[in-house]
Each structure stands twice: as structure tokens, then as C-alpha cells.
Amino acid sequence: MRSRSLSESIKYIIALIMVLWAIFPIYWIVATSLKATHEAISIPPIWVPNPPHIENYLNPVPIQEPYRGWTGLIDSLICATGAAILALVIGLFAGYGFSKLNIRGTNSWLNWILSIRMLPLVAVIIPIHAIFRTIGLIDKYPGIWIAHLYFNLPFCVLMLKSFFDTVPTDLLESAKTEGYSDIEVFWKIALPLIRGGVATTFLFAFIFSWNDFLFQWLLTKHDVRAVMIVIPNIIKSPGTEYWNVMAAVGVLSFIPTITLAIILQRYLVRGLTLGVIRR
């Protein structure tokens, strides 16, 4: 009995260390975002800022260019949501096709799609920049949406294909014989069964887009400025390090992704319940 409780406590201690390890950076950035500029770099560190400097979030005086923390947040939301939806829509059709429609050479197609994902972004950023400049997509939301397909689309296609794979083909064929057209089978039968998978895929695509720096940095100038680009711009010249303001924008930048993860959590955890078909 005693040895069991001992091993239990060791488990809890290890779990506690892991949780602290994961939570500490978040705590630190939140704490820093509420400090005064000199407090942010003081040694010994200040653990709990008192009083909290909420103004870091609102209108920090010392920043020269107009403060773009909040507009950056909105730009990021538009970029990431649009990019994720675009990739999701195309990915749904492609994934369904590869999974259920016996497309000739499906495996070669999938390998090819996967290999795109392996290519480093820097390898393609210059041609993409050149193309976008020619067709006028620089500094535009659709430009970012299309550019992000580069990493989001392979991911969405492969994820959604594997979710569609879990839908029994019998179910779809049975719907066909019952009088549903191909589009209705996709829309009314297959899609509702992978709701959870769609939510998960959307979340990941959203996070990938949100976290992208390279594309958003090189393909935008003034009109579109994602929060990821705003953060490094806060430090303009040596000696004027507003770590506190940077931390504040940093906090803004992770609030949407965390919120979304909490909303979609039940889908992430629940997964698919397809226990009806016995195999």
C-alpha cells in the first residue's frame, strides 16, 4: 500500500515539473507584459509586477511608429481565418476524392503532396514574391491566404483524407442506393461524420497560419501587418528595448489560438465515434 502511494506521489511530482516547465514561459511573458520598461530587465527579476502596467497593452507612449498591437491582432485573425478556411475547403474536396473516389494514382499524388510540405519555405519565397508582385497580391489579404496554402493545403488534404478513410464506404454506397446524389452523399452523409476531424484540421491550419513569420513578413508592407511582424518591429534601435511592450503584443498574439483550442477542445479529445459498423 505504502509503495503504491509512493509511486503515485513520484508520478505527481514528475507531472508537476512538466506542467511548470510548460507554464513558466507563459507566466513570464504575461508578467513581463505588465511591468514598467526598466522593471522588465531588472536583476533580480521582479516576479509579480506591482502595480501592473496595463498601458503596455493600450497606448505605449515611447513607440515611434503608430502602435499596431491591436490592428496586428485583427490582421492576423483575418489572415489566419481566411487561409485556414481556404485550405480547408479545398482540402475537404481533395481529401474526399483521394479517400473515396478511386482516383487513378492516388498514392503518387499523396506522396507528391507530402513532398511539397518537406520543401523549406525559403526555397519558394522569392519566386512567390516575384509572382505576387506581378499580379498585385503583395500587401493584400488574399495574397497571404494563397501563400499559406503552400503549407496548409498539403496538411489539410492528408489530414482530411485520413478522416474520410474512417468513414465506412458501405455507408456512402448505401446512401447512394437510397437515392442520394454524389454531392449529397459528400455533404449530408460523409461530412457530418467527420465534424470533429474538420474542427481539428481547421485549428491546426489556423495555428500554422497564425505562427507564420516569413510569408507575412515578405509579402506585406503597410496595409496588412500581422501581429507576428509587429512584435520584432517594436525594437527599432539598440538601447530602446521595450521588452514589456513586446511581451504585451506577445500575449495578444497567443490569446486567439488558446481561445480557439479551448472552444474546439471537445472535438480534439473526443475524436470519432464510429462504433456502429462492426468490422
Place this chain on the structure above:
Amino acid sequence: MVKVYVKGVNKSFGDIQAVKDLSFTVNHGEFFCLLGPSGCGKTTTLRMLAGLEKPDSGEIYFDELLVNDLSPQERDVAMVFQFYALYPGTTVYKNLALPLEARKMSKSEIDRAVRETAKLLRISDILRREVGALTIGERQRVALGRALVRKARVYLLDEPLTNLDAKLRATMRVELIKLQKELKMTTIYVTHDQIEAITMADRIGVMNLGVLQQVGTHEELYNSPSNKFVAGFIGTPPMNFIDCSLNEAEKTLEMGGSATININSDAVNIIKSKATSHELILGVRPEDIVIVPERGFKAVIDSSEFLGDKQVLHLTIDGSTITAVAPGETEFQSGREVRVSFRKFLIFDRKSEIVLAKG
């Protein structure tokens, strides 16, 4: 209800020819069974009838209507799948209603049809239950209900009883026949289980390796099989096959060793005219082997399986092992020597495996 004509249908998947030159007819309201081992092309045939696969060549008609190029939606068939294919996470009611919703029927019509079908299949009390919570037998009924809930031209059933336990299967067989006769449904039923085929079907088509071997009632298939495959597939325990050769002068079949069977001169003439050589196969059903007090072939009993009213004996005659069915009351000890005679037998060509003569 329609009459179904299948004319010279072929279907290949890559290099594998799943169905070869298939032709048969299913009459109005007939219960037609496609019987064969797995991989014989019976499910492919059913899927072509449903419109889920397209034949490479050949024609399929529902009455006068050529359906080759019609989608499943346009063909108006109802199909029951082996794994039931119920929509997960929905109620029994919803499952029964879906095929009608697909046809854009009104709510009240749907409700009436669902309740009627539920009553017919005795699932009225579980209409509100979720399909995940059903027993396998209930799921099977719901799957059947989904096919029956609307009036289709043809009902296609793909091994619907395979997943049930033996007792439930027997009950469902009886209920299925009753329903089919009551509703006069043109039914095509696919199975690998000869008992299902024999007990339910008006006519049976036996398939092997993509080729339809023979079509007939179960009596026809049992009494006059056209080849060795059908003879061996229909009947339990299966027919015994013993290699033999024709001795024209003596008018006998020699089974190796000392055992010979006399045949009449008509049979000799038929064999001579139809056989590819003197190499033949003798086919005897276990139930046609009788233990006799004298004469007959010497046989040694290897073992016996007691089945109540009868028993299955495993015998050795001249080195070949055969099975026989004997009444249950007599006790046979292993190792005992008995004499057996064949009440009836069939003679096959060893190369073509076609039935040449009966004896």
C-alpha cells in the same frame, strides 16, 4: 417489382477478371440467390446491379429498361450491406427515414412509412433508440428496414445474415422468406452459405471464379449438378470424389486397388462419346453410401461424429478417405471393417470436371 435480365456481363479489376460472361434472369417477385465461395464475383455482380460498379461489357435490364448507364439513384434499388451501414450517432427512426428524405417525401408520409416498416420488422419499440446501442440482431433488422421502407424495383441483399449467431440466423431466414413472399419483392441475395441459399431461394445461381456454374432450384442443383464444383459445393457433408478410370471391356470403373464398380453399356457409351480420356472421377454423396451386410467394398472406419439422429463416418476405401452418413442408433467402432455400397453416384471427366453420366 421488375424482372431483371443480366446479359453477357464482364467486369475486371486490373488484371483480375471478377465476372466472366455472366447471364441470368430473375423473375417478378422471385427470390434469387447467388451462391459461391468468397472471391467468386457474386458481390461484384450485386454491386453492378445496384449501379455501384459499371460493367466493362454486357447489359443489365430492369424489365425493358437498360440500366447500364443509370446511377444508383436512378435505378431505384434497395440494398442491404453485410455490415449494415447504419448512420452512426442517429436514432433508428432517423435511419429508416433517411431513404425517404432522399426522395423528398413529406414529413407525414415518411412518418407513416417508417412506422409501418417498424411494425413489420417488430422494431417499433426501439425507434427512438440510438443505433450504437442496438444489439447485432436489432441492427440487422434496422438495416433490413432501411431497404424495405420504400418500394424499390429490386431488393439486393449482400450476406445480411453473416454476422448473426446461428440461432438468430435461423429465425431471420424464416422471417425473410415470409416477408419476401408477402411483399412479392424481386430479391437477389448473395451468400456463401449453402444452407441460406437452399432454405430461402426459389432459384440459386452457383458462381465460382467469376463464372456462373449452374442455375436451378436446390433440388436440381442437388440431384443433377452440371459439374464437380456444383456437386461439391451443394450438400453437407460435401460429396466424395474418388479418382477412377474406365475399363471399357469389363464395363467397370476401377478405383485403384481391387475396388470396381459395374456400369451399364449405355453409360459406357456416353462416357466414351463425351470424355476427354479414360481418366474419370467418381462422385458419391455421403448420404448415398450405405453399410451393407455382405458384398460391397471393404472399408475401414477411421472415426465417427455423432450428430443425434445421424452420424458422419470417416472411412478408408483402398487408400482414399471418404465420408458417409449413417443412422445415429448403430454404434461403429473405429478400426472396424465394414462393407459399403453406393446407392447413387455421378461420373465426372477428370480434366473438364463436367458430369458425364449418372449411376
